[in-house]
Each structure stands twice: as structure tokens, then as C-alpha cells.
Amino acid sequence: MDTRETPAEQDMALLSFYKRPNVEWARPLHCRLEGDVAIGKGVTRFFLSTCIEKLKSGFCINFANTDVTRLFDGETGHLVPSASHFLVESDMFVMAGRMMGHSFLHGGPCLSGLSPALAHVLLGGGPKTATVALEDCPDLDIRVTIRLLQGESKLSEEEAKRVQDLAYAWDLPCLSNNNRRWLFEKMLIHAVIGRVTRQIKQLRRGLQETQMWTVLTKRPDPVALLFPKEGAVDYCPEVLLKHITWPHHDEEDDDNDFSVDTMCHVSGYLRQFIENSSPNELRDLVIFWTGWEILPRTNLSLEVVKGSFPTASTCYETLRIPGHYKDYASFKIDILACIGSCQTGFGLI
Structure with missing residues (x-):
């Protein structure tokens, strides 16, 4: 690409x-x-x-x-x-x-x-054994017309005409008092499966x-x-937090740019964000961090670095957060802006 x-x-x-x-x-x-x-x-x-x-x-x-x-x-x-x-x-x-x-x-x-x-x-499976719901019909006009057949309330002349016109278009018989339920099921199955x-x-x-x-x-x-259900990949904060390898301060490492207090503050901001985020925000964070919405088998790495905005190296499953943040509010604004880019970029800002 x-x-x-x-x-x-x-x-x-x-x-x-x-x-x-x-x-x-x-x-x-x-x-x-x-x-x-x-x-x-x-x-x-x-x-x-x-x-x-x-x-x-x-x-x-x-x-x-x-x-x-x-x-x-x-x-x-x-x-x-x-x-x-x-x-x-x-x-x-x-x-x-x-x-x-x-x-x-x-x-x-x-x-x-x-x-x-x-x-x-x-x-x-066969269409007759499929459990078809009205919500499965993507065409709202057709859905409204088919819904008229639900229940036993008498249809107005205009409503009956709408149903009959749709039945004729799909080579189905005329509406009568005896076939109302049958016609409802036939039209719904055709609207969802028969046409595709x-x-x-x-x-x-x-x-x-x-x-x-x-x-x-x-x-x-x-x-x-x-074929997972929508929302089947929602994460709870506890599961995501267990996957994170938090930064630590090594006194023998001369490349440490930040103190222990700074690393703890930044790590605490991320933990607070994860604990208070919606499932959609957690999903976007994982995509920004790793490149897709599937949690990796290995741990997610967090680094505190010099920079302006959070960035991610999805190849190495590493999130890099600048150490300049002094309060949670400014951190939250920036992290939301960054993870919001996961659908339009490669996870980098």
C-alpha cells in the first residue's frame, strides 16, 4: 500500500x-x-x-x-x-x-x-429456518411497509395499497384476512434474504x-x-491494564530523561484514562497502540519520552507519552485527539 x-x-x-x-x-x-x-x-x-x-x-x-x-x-x-x-x-x-x-x-x-x-x-441454513427480525431489513421504507402487517389492527386504504404494491412487486399474493401473518413472514424473508x-x-x-x-x-x-457480534471485542479496564508493561527508572541507565516522579505521574494519567474511558475509547486506544483492535499475546509497552504528543510504534506495540504533562486534563485532551486518528492514519500524530 x-x-x-x-x-x-x-x-x-x-x-x-x-x-x-x-x-x-x-x-x-x-x-x-x-x-x-x-x-x-x-x-x-x-x-x-x-x-x-x-x-x-x-x-x-x-x-x-x-x-x-x-x-x-x-x-x-x-x-x-x-x-x-x-x-x-x-x-x-x-x-x-x-x-x-x-x-x-x-x-x-x-x-x-x-x-x-x-x-x-x-x-x-435455509431461509425458512432463519430467525429474521425487522431490524435486519436495511431499507427503512420497506421496513415501515412490512411493519404494517404486524398485529391485527385494521389497515387504512392507503396502508393496504402500500402493502399490496410491494407484494405485487415481489410476486406475492394479495393481502387478505387469512394470509396476513404468512404474508408478513414472506415479505420480511424476501426483504432481508431473498433480494441478496x-x-x-x-x-x-x-x-x-x-x-x-x-x-x-x-x-x-x-x-x-x-462472525462476531457487534461489541464482542469490548474491553474492560482491568483486562487492558494487566497487559501493560509500565515504565521503570533504572539508576544505572544514563539515558533516563525523566525522574521517577514524572514517570509515575504520566503512568497515573494513563491508568486514570483507561479506568474512566468508554468501551469505544478503549477500543480506539488499543488500535492506536497496536494497529488493530485485538489485544496481543505479549504485553503492551509504555515509554515516557520527550515530545509534543503521544505517539505509537505499532510494530513493537509501544506507546510513547511525552513527560511534559502536569495535569490530567491536558493529557486527556491530547490522548483523545491521538486515538481519534486511528481510523485515518497509521496511529501516529
Whole structure:
């Protein structure tokens, strides 16, 4: 990846990489960032995190007259593939399946927040056995129309017409007093799954090409790891604090720039920030610190250095905080600004 390119050019480079046919995705992965001094595992983390983030937030490319092309639509925890035929014809969901499987194989983050009904059908379950909720329907207009069929209250003439027009568009029978509940279920299943059957097949094909399909069909335990629920990677302060290796003062080291009191003050500010932060802020801190939202097996290092703002060396999982802070308020302002850059930069300010 070339960090000197525009976001659109970087996204096109990602698409070109995952569009390649006949790739052995389980082979060792080596990433390099052009225009950045970063090396090592941190670059791989940044690359895989970027792929999954793009699947959730969209690619900065103009497909079908849109500034951002989203492959998945819907509410948090109820994401379903976009119904765009243009994306299907471009095999974009094959590419998405490759991204998901590739990141999983190399220990990267997974696409969280998929609709449980979609995951059920994607892994071979039938639409009739899927538990589909109204929240799974990404089109709000369609959702409102289908919701009219809930309950037993009498529909107005205008409401009945809205339901009937949608039923005709999907080749479903007329609304009657006897088929109201049946029609509600049929329309909901079609709105969530029926309209994206080709997209689901492409996702399945992409996963098959990464050799993940065999694992998923033979063993049920990796399914929850590949398709985690939204918020499944939330951290509690106690867990994060246990992973930190705190700085210490070595009297024999002539390179110590700060006293023991300064190191204790700075470490205390970070501890206070972690103990009082929201799950989203802790997640951004981990991404800023390591390059992705997964806590490493080794400890996270903290150093007190000379500088203006906190920086992170994600390759070595090291957070460097300047020792000039005299109060917690100024430290909090700077650390929030820095971790807020984790989605737009490589974790450096």
C-alpha cells in the first residue's frame, strides 16, 4: 500500500489485490507501506484492519454514482449485503468473502455486526429456518411497509395499497384476512434474504477460495469467531491494564530523561484514562497502540519520552507519552485527539 496516494487510489489497490484469481490465501503474508517508515507486524495489522474497516464503512470509490461504495447496509448488529446488482456483476462480494477469510487466517480482525439470519443462510441454513427480525431489513421504507402487517389492527386504504404494491412487486399474493401473518413472514424473508441470494452465494464462494469453508462446515466453534457480534471485542479496564508493561527508572541507565516522579505521574494519567474511558475509547486506544483492535499475546509497552504528543510504534506495540504533562486534563485532551486518528492514519500524530 502507498500511503502517499489518495484514499480512492488506496482503495482501488485493495480491490485489485483481492480481485486476483487463483491465489493461495493461506500463504505467508508480507505487507509493506510505501511512504511510511513502519515495518514488521504492525504493517500487517494495519493492512488487515483496513480491509475489514472498509467492508463495514465502505470504499472511497465511485460505483454507480456514489462517493462511497458500501458493500453492507443496515443497522449495527444487523448488517446485510447491499442489494445493488452492479456490485454483484462486479463480483464485489466474492472479493469481500476473500477479505473475510484472509483476515481470519492471518489472525486479523473479523467482520462484526452481521445479521444472525444472514450468517445462518450463508453457512448453509435455509431461509425458512432463519430467525429474521425487522431490524435486519436495511431499507427503512420497506421496513415501515412490512411493519404494517404486524398485529391485527385494521389497515387504512392507503396502508393496504402500500402493502399490496410491494407484494405485487415481489410476486406475492394479495393481502387478505387469512394470509396476513404468512404474508408478513414472506415479505420480511424476501426483504432481508431473498433480494441478496446472489450476494450470499458470492460471499460463500470467496470464503471457499480461502479454504475457510471446510473449517466452518466441519466445526461450528469458529463461526462465532468469524462472525462476531457487534461489541464482542469490548474491553474492560482491568483486562487492558494487566497487559501493560509500565515504565521503570533504572539508576544505572544514563539515558533516563525523566525522574521517577514524572514517570509515575504520566503512568497515573494513563491508568486514570483507561479506568474512566468508554468501551469505544478503549477500543480506539488499543488500535492506536497496536494497529488493530485485538489485544496481543505479549504485553503492551509504555515509554515516557520527550515530545509534543503521544505517539505509537505499532510494530513493537509501544506507546510513547511525552513527560511534559502536569495535569490530567491536558493529557486527556491530547490522548483523545491521538486515538481519534486511528481510523485515518497509521496511529501516529
